[in-house]
Amino acid sequence: MAHTIEVAKTGRANCRTCKKPIAKGELRLGEEVPNQFAAGEMTFQWHHLECAAKKKPGPLKAALESTTVDIPNKADLEKLLTESAKHEKPSTFPYAERAPTGRSTCMVCSEAIPKGELRVAVERELDTGSFVTRSAGYLHPGCSLEHVGETADAFFQKLKPNSSSLEASDLEALKSELEA
Numbered sequence: 209m210a211h212t213i214e215v216a217k218t219g220r221a222n223c224r225t226c227k228k229p230i231a232k233g234e235l236r237l238g239e240e241v242p243n244q245f246a247a248g249e250m251t252f253q254w255h256h257l258e259c260a261a262k263k264k265p266g267p268l269k270a271a272l273e274s275t276t277v278d279i280p281n282k283a284d285l286e287k288l289l290t291e292s293a294k295h296e297k298p299s300t301f302p303y304a305e306r307a308p309t310g311r312s313t314c315m316v317c318s319e320a321i322p323k324g325e326l327r328v329a330v331e332r333e334l335d336t337g338s339f340v341t342r343s344a345g346y347l348h349p350g351c352s353l354e355h356v357g358e359t360a361d362a363f364f365q366k367l368k369p370n371s372s373s374l375e376a377s378d379l380e381a382l383k384s385e386l387e388a
Contacts, residue, residue, distance in 0.1 A: 211271040212238040213257070213279065225259035235279060239267045257281075261288040269293070293372050301331040302356070302363075303370035304349070304382050316351035326382050328352040328367065349385035360386040 219232040230236045237260040238252035257279070260268040268289055272282070279285065310323040321327045330352070332345035347355055356363055364383050371379065 210274065211240055211267040212252070213271045213275040213277050214238060215277070216254075221254040223256045223259050224253045225255050225263045228256075230254055230256060235277065237264065237268055237271055239264060257285055258288070261285050262292050265289045265293040300370045301344070302328060302352075302367055304328050304367045304378075305371065305373050306378070307346075312346040314348045314351050315345045316347055316355050319348070321346055321348060326378065326385060330356065349382055350388055353386060 213235060216230045216232055216234050216236050219229055221230050221236070222228065223230055223236075224239075235257050237255045237257055239255060239260070240250050241253050243249040243251040255264060255268075257268070268285070272279070272286070272289075304326060307321045307323055307325050307327045310320060312321045312327060313319065314321055314327075315330075315332070326349050328347045328349055329344040330347065331342055334341050334343050353360060353363060358366075360383075364386055367382065368379060371382070374382065
């Protein structure tokens with residue numbers, strides 16, 4: 209199983225995004241997720257295609273690439289998908305983005321990362337005293353190689369696929385800052 213696009217067999221499923229029913233015969237996205245009632249099994253969460261384009265661009269893109277179903281408004285969906293992918297928070301570390309605020313601090317040099325500047329996010333363990341959790345830790349691109357201990361080119365190849373919110377010019381600037 210994988211993410212899928214299919215015609216709704218009944219009208220009983222509700223869209224997990226907008227909570228409204230998905231009508232019988234309407235195209236829908238099935239997002240494959242772990243089944244919470246049966247360990248090790250997978251199930252689907254259903255979404256209207258338009259809702260998925262706005263809130264689930266990654267799964268919808270994967271399903272569009274593999275589907276054989278004729279989608280009447282595919283061009284419109286792909287345009288909406290491209291726009292919403294720019295705002296989707298990456299779920300895989302490491303990734304790079306423009307800092308949305310000026311509150312983050314570089315883990316290497318302890319200096320602030322100004323709002324709008326490029327930053328690199330890596331996974332870190334955070335000990336709160338009563339439990340340990342994993343979260344994002346932020347770095348200046350120039351400080352990131354010292355933290356990860358990799359070459360600029362190798363680290364850039366890991367960052368690039370996870371940094372979907374960056375434009376091509378941002379990726380070039382990121383590569384330049386890593387190599388500097």
